Amino acid sequence: MRFLVAGAGATGGYFGGRLAQAGRDVTFLVRPGRAAQLRRDGLRLVSPHGDLTLKPQLLVAAEIREPFDVVILAVKAYALDQALNDIKPAIGPDTMVVPLLNGMRHIDRLIERHGEMPVLGGVCVVATTLDPQGRIIQLAEMQELAYGERNGIVSARARALDTAMLGAGFNARLSNTIMQDMWEKWVMLATAGGITCLVRGNIGEIEAVPDGAAIALNFLAEIASVAAASGYPPRDVFTTRARGMLTAKGSNFAPSMYRDMQGSAPVEVDQILGDMLGRAHGLDLETPLLRAAVAQLRIYQKRILAAAAAEASATHGG
16 A cells, blocks of 8 residues: 655654554655755654654655555645645545544545545544754654544445554554544644633643633633534543543643744644634634634734744845
8 A cells, every 4th residue: 555645744754654664655745845854864753652764755746646545644734725736646536535634624625626535534643843953753652543434434445544554653543433533633622722822821831820720621611512513522531531631730731733832833723723713603602712712823823924924025135
């Protein structure tokens, strides 16, 4: 089974690297700058499960000559439109597309471009970041990848994908409830990202102040209400786990959105929070904490993009 991993950043680089380490046929589709870096230094993982450096197979846009069996789409949501153009030649009549993006908007975009048939559901649970040297740093031991048909059927092709994923150095799971899984991850991401960015603190810092835990749980209740009204009420086991994570004393947990904001990097505000808010409006649900978080992050996003544009203009002018 031939894998094309679109994106060799923190997520795609991690899971694609483990698949390649396990002997799977993996090619990475990357931008020219990342390709040059990987050719020079190799794909480097720094992980509690063992470090890895390998010379990956690489393609850049316009170099794809034939379809792949599996396309793992692992780009940031704001890079989705370009990625959809880039992967088009890789998708044939039998290709499976496994997206690992956050939220749900990307599923609609994939179906619009490629139809219902190629698009599976996918969920990853991993805490990784790309350091200034281009290394993928795993921040915690969790490393799970779930995938499955969006209609819940355990098809022959999904079983074949599962066979290829198993034993590749991470927890792989074929799911017959992948849409529920995706919605629950979205609920957790939106809640953790929204609350930490809104009040500018990690989970332990929020819990440590008066009313901090209550505000976090209220945020969770707002997001869960949107999921429930959309037909995917969070399951009890998820809710119990989420409440525990959001109120854990002394926790230094900070989701990637908050880490990105702390590093003055762009954030997936519209894809993770804005889309959720739009669905809440469409369902006539009141979500004041979510609304405040979206406004705050959109202000932040405009500010850093304006600063980046000004810097680029100054550099070009010089």
